Amino acid sequence: MQKTPIILAKPPAERGNKATPTPAAPAGNPTEKPIVLMKARDEGKPPATGDGASQAPAASGKTEKEFQRPTQPVYQIQNRGMAPSAPSSNVDPVIGQAKLHPPERMKHAIKLVDDQMNWCDSAMEYLLDQTDVLVIGIIGLQGTGKSTIMSLLSSNTPEEDQRSYVFRAQTQEIKERGGNQTNGIDFFITQERIIFLDTQPILSPAVLDHLINNDRKLPPEYSLPHTYVEMQSLQMAAFLFTVCHAVLLVQDWFTDLNLYRFLQTAEMLKPSTPSPSHESSGGPGSEEGTEYYPNVGTLSMLDCNIFPGLSNDFLESEVNLFLLPVMESEVEENLVRAGAGGMSLFPLLPGYKGHPSFQSLVSKLRSQILSMSRPQLSHTILTEKNWFHYAARIWDGVKKSSALSEYSRLLS
Numbered sequence: 001m002q003k004t005p006i007i008l009a010k011p012p013a014e015r016g017n018k019a020t021p022t023p024a025a026p027a028g029n030p031t032e033k034p035i036v037l038m039k040a041r042d043e044g045k046p047p048a049t050g051d052g053a054s055q056a057p058a059a060s061g062k063t064e065k066e067f068q069r070p071t072q073p074v075y076q077i078q079n080r081g082m083a084p085s086a087p088s089s090n091v092d093p094v095i096g097q098a099k100l101h102p103p104e105r106m107k108h109a110i111k112l113v114d115d116q117m118n119w120c121d122s123a124m125e126y127l128l129d130q131t132d133v134l135v136i137g138i139i140g141l142q143g144t145g146k147s148t149i150m151s152l153l154s155s156n157t158p159e160e161d162q163r164s165y166v167f168r169a170q171t172q173e174i175k176e177r178g179g180n181q182t183n184g185i186d187f188f189i190t191q192e193r194i195i196f197l198d199t200q201p202i203l204s205p206a207v208l209d210h211l212i213n214n215d216r217k218l219p220p221e222y223s224l225p226h227t228y229v230e231m232q233s234l235q236m237a238a239f240l241f242t243v244c245h246a247v248l249l250v251q252d253w254f255t256d257l258n259l260y261r262f263l264q265t266a267e268m269l270k271p272s273t274p275s276p277s278h279e280s281s282g283g284p285g286s287e288e289g290t291e292y293y294p295n296v297g298t299l300s301m302l303d304c305n306i307f308p309g310l311s312n313d314f315l316e317s318e319v320n321l322f323l324l325p326v327m328e329s330e331v332e333e334n335l336v337r338a339g340a341g342g343m344s345l346f347p348l349l350p351g352y353k354g355h356p357s358f359q360s361l362v363s364k365l366r367s368q369i370l371s372m373s374r375p376q377l378s379h380t381i382l383t384e385k386n387w388f389h390y391a392a393r394i395w396d397g398v399k400k401s402s403a404l405s406e407y408s409r410l411l412s
Helices: 005-009 032-037 051-066 071-078 122-126 148-156 172-176 205-213 225-243 257-269 330-337 357-372 384-399 402-409
Strands: 110-113 134-140 185-191 194-199 246-250
Touching: 051 110, 051 205, 110 122, 122 384, 134 148, 134 225, 148 185, 148 194, 148 246, 148 357, 172 330, 205 225, 225 257, 225 384
Parallel strands: 134 194, 134 246
Antiparallel strands: 110 185, 185 194
């Protein structure tokens, strides 16, 4: 029996014509391109002899199988000159699809929350729709080196000029007048999709001084400037405890118990994790479900193998602490090592520090922080853009929190 799959490809108006067209007739008509392209064999001719005899049935069988249900993409491929039996590997898989481009590389930090405690949307353009993201926050008192540490953890090295750091550190002028460099919350994301959040100092005397000396108007719910400064600090700490995978506390002196009490208060006033439904969140009688907190994993100096004389069984329980030496340049270190006459006592020997170098310790700290586990922040897995909207929602909830308002009333 002679199969005629070419009839299935004809337009409906011509399906009544039972005459088998000759090979030359459709080829001359430009309106019959699909029919010509569908004809992978000559039905009107007798089977060829010789080498072509064994190839014709195979080609026609494949053509019949491939074009039983002709679709528009098939005609597009054929009209570009490709044979009907061409393998699918010749088809470009990205035709008609938008290619992914790497996001714009950030060169410096931008504002996530400005000095007026208002949310900023400029960070949205640097975010992607992917879930492999790590969020690191930092808090600490004034002048402890928060911005410097965040710059070294994110993008910079100790050898670089501090004026080129992604998070601006205090200048000498600011240090001399007792001011603070960072206001609000600064945002920076690396090419490895790690978000760093640097905050203004908590309980800052410089912020309080600025409020008093510049006669800035306080929000109506605050009557005293120092109450407003403390509530700002609690708002930022509670915000970081809700939207970060890990939060670093920086101290530059002995441990202050009042600082730990502040952290406990911020944890107590931390807003509840919003429910997946926007309508049911915050409503009366709504079930908030599981609460999520930042990573409380231990920063271990023993696991870094930077102290060869100390073994892992040296301490009964590891301390969640990582010590960094004073960051000094090579010129300053040489002056310190030099004697009263300005000459080193042992010029051929390396200077004795009593601790590993600052560069090596920062590198070890960075590797530990960036390898931390990434606990779930909400009831659903968040992409970078989802995290941004989630963080904006949390910040708005922190500013309107009834618990924080009640605590502020008690302080007054």
